[in-house]
Amino acid sequence: MTYFLQLTINAIALGSIYALTAVGYSMVYGILELVNFAHGSVFMLGAFSYYIFAVLVGLPWYLSFLITFILIGIVGFAYDRLTLLPLRRTNQPKFTGLICTLGVSIVLQNLVFVFMGSNTRQFPTFFEGRYLSLGPFNISFIQILIVCLSVAIMVALSLFVKKAKLGVAMRAVAQNSMASEWMGINVNSVVSLTFIIGSVLAALSGILSCMSFRSLDITIGSTIAIKAFTATVLGGIGNLGGAVLGAFIVAMAESYTAGFISSDMRDLSAFVILMLVLLFRPNGLLGKAVQKKV
């Protein structure tokens, strides 16, 4: 039982990281109906950027965070403007956008590979090795930090989407982009904003994830991509609360699989969940059935 609870505690920390990543998928899909393949690469790029500034350049952590966020925000913005906007503007079929995000993902991953190599690096962390002992459980400080930070960000984000003017614009574009354009919303800047927010969140979760595992290599992006995507689909794609719920379910399934069956199988669990969801409930747990639009 204690083992089970310990696994659950680990899963909650892991789920927070997945949730931060899944939200980015969900927002982009909600607005553009596009699976953003480059999301995983942005996750990895964020972690590398923090590593470069904090370790190789030697800046203090807060500056590294700041520079990384600005840099990744610019990457997200440029990525949308340079590659996806021309496709939208000329009404290209959907697969073009998909292939474009794939291409960007490969480019980002291999740029990092060319400059940084493929070896595993030790990642700096906060509260090195310190943890809270609650009876039989060990909760490391970094896990607590990750969960608190994620909860705070999720609350802030949902408030933003519900209350702020730009958040309302975002929801309007997701519902019907043409009608919202007629209502005077600048659709392209809303889309860019979505990409910036999604990319910065992905970068943040990349850094937090590397801090909790204390290692960094270029493959971390591709494994998180399928897990976060599973979380998004499971919760109902385009639904922020659903993405968070899905992230925790995926993390728990992964944690229990690794704990009770075999750690080789942990990456399989997300895949099995995705298969089951697509078979039995393609709209997700919290999603509504969407009418196909002509």
Add this chain to the structure above:
Amino acid sequence: MKRSIVSKIILLFVILLVAALPFLGVLSQYTQRIAIMCFIYIILATSLNLISGVAGQVSMGHAGFFAIGAYTSAILSVDFQMPALVGLLCGGLLSGLFALAVGWPCLKLSGGYLAIFTLGFAEVIRLICINWRSLTRGNYGLRGISRPSFGGYVLDTNLKYYLYAFVIMLICLFFLHNLGKSWFGRNLAAIKDDEIPAEAMGINVHLSKTIAFAISAFFAGVAGSVYAHFMTYIDPSAFVSDVSTTVLGMVVLGGFGSFYGCIASASVLTALPEMLRGFSEYRMLLYGFVLVIAMLLRTVDVKNSALGIRLQGVYRTVSGSVRNFFTGKASPKKGKGV
């Protein structure tokens, strides 16, 4: 009518030429290896072209089906001493069956579901190849896969295998080409353009996509078998996701739906990295750029841009003067000057 006969003669001539190439002594052992890899990648690219290029459903899992075909064929050969052609069919059928199981849930929905799911699927297949040691020998790989033999005649040299791979490739290309031109191919093209009108015209969109996916996976499995019997040794590192990306890059560069374009780009993209050895680090980077730029070029109206019009003018002048040279007429421009 006349044109189609001419193109058929040219096609036949090219086929005979490629078949005769190694006998002319112009191909070294090394070049023969590259040529066989070209054939394998041509099968992979044209089969992916069916589901991605013709039907517009992006699949990122071709490495997975390639691996299923290769491992099935290899295990049948090493553990059960089955002939290569049995392994070839079994490998193809098994990966087709896997594709049915994977494609049915994913292809119910449009959009990127298939892409990300197949990406995961290929990774799972690779993990299974690594971890199911009793069957696949894990990371050690399967050794001693026999070269195909027909009634005691073993295709032991690269030269003989070249012909074997070439014939298998021609059969695959024959099926894939005619399938693309059939009513089924036209249905897929309609689905690529827009699924809703295709459905309204009475096409069973979900079923058509799933069948196309299974056929595509079947041929990927066949390519896997050809690969396994050629290398005589396979391990999981040959089936990483880079293979899927490479094949998708070939389909995209070939024009995304163009059959012959696919063949050309598969040949070039297989041969080119072999020739530029020091370039290998940047190969995947190049493929990434190919994917992005090929998509962005669709947004530019090349034909009616300033450069396009000028190039067309140059082409017309050059082709006109070439034609005039052969027909013996003086070029109109020159005539005016003199």
